[in-house]
Amino acid sequence: MSGRQAAAGGFWRDNSLTLAFGGAFLVVLACQAVAGRAEFNEQLATAGLQQVTFAQYLVSSDFAVDVTENWQSEFLQFFLYIFGTVWLLQRGSPESKELHKAGPESEEEQRMGEHARADSPRWAGTGGWRQTVYSRSLGMVMALLFVLSWLAQSVSGSAAYNAEQLRELSEPIGWAAYLASADFWSRTLQNWQSELLAVAAMAILSVYLRQRGSPESKPVGASHTATGVEG
Known part of the structure; x- marks a missing residue:
């Protein structure tokens, strides 16, 4: 396996939770749009009104x-x-x-300020408003x-x-x-x-x-x- 293939495989594995649920969201959203348009057109037909296209329903x-x-x-x-x-x-x-x-919790438990580590996000190790915002972001x-x-x-x-x-x-x-x-x-x-x-x-x-x-x-x-x- 080439390095590029390994990197691609690692990307899908490392992000599989987000990708799987994000993909499922798009599929379900599309299915909702199809079902919703059918229901909406049924209501319009019952009222004797002109039905809408799929594109019209989406907007x-x-x-x-x-x-x-x-x-x-x-x-x-x-x-x-x-x-x-x-x-x-x-x-x-x-x-x-x-x-x-x-x-x-304490700054030590939260790895903030002087307790931040080398791999901690930059704003975790700073003080003032940036740390306050990031700690509740x-x-x-x-x-x-x-x-x-x-x-x-x-x-x-x-x-x-x-x-x-x-x-x-x-x-x-x-x-x-x-x-x-x-x-x-x-x-x-x-x-x-x-x-x-x-x-x-x-x-x-x-x-x-x-x-x-x-x-x-x-x-x-x-x-x-x-x-x-x-x-």
Whole structure:
């Protein structure tokens, strides 16, 4: 095997988790677009209206709101989980830190400042605002992605809602009014509750159940009370 082939194989292996889930995301998104367009055209046909092409559906508010309402709930889940697990604990779960490590931990434990190593990110070893920002950058980016996707959902949801109102010869409403509407909060809360349930279930089930070889599980023979131990 040539060095180039070995390097290519190493790239796919070293990034297989991101590539596999990223590829699966694109496949599922494409399938959602196909199914969503079929459902949307059925609704238009029932109302006696002209059906839309696949390209028209891809740029429609109906497709946008269906996608973004799921994105914002996922990013909210990770934002809450990242920040929540700084302080919140679950005895026996690999999803939790060890019970004596609640809080942001010391600079030595976090390899910050003078405790940074040669291979540590540059901003981990600096002081001031750069270290402060970098030490919270994952949660901050997840929060930003949540806000942006929530905003996109609210705008596209308002457009989709008003398009339906016009098809029914009803009065459209403004964006602010849509934010207070039952349609917006029904879409939003049904996604939030499912994400929170999934996190809670993972935290408690991983106390007693195992998945051999997964870093999301404790080692198969680990005690049920072992906390913060990954397989």
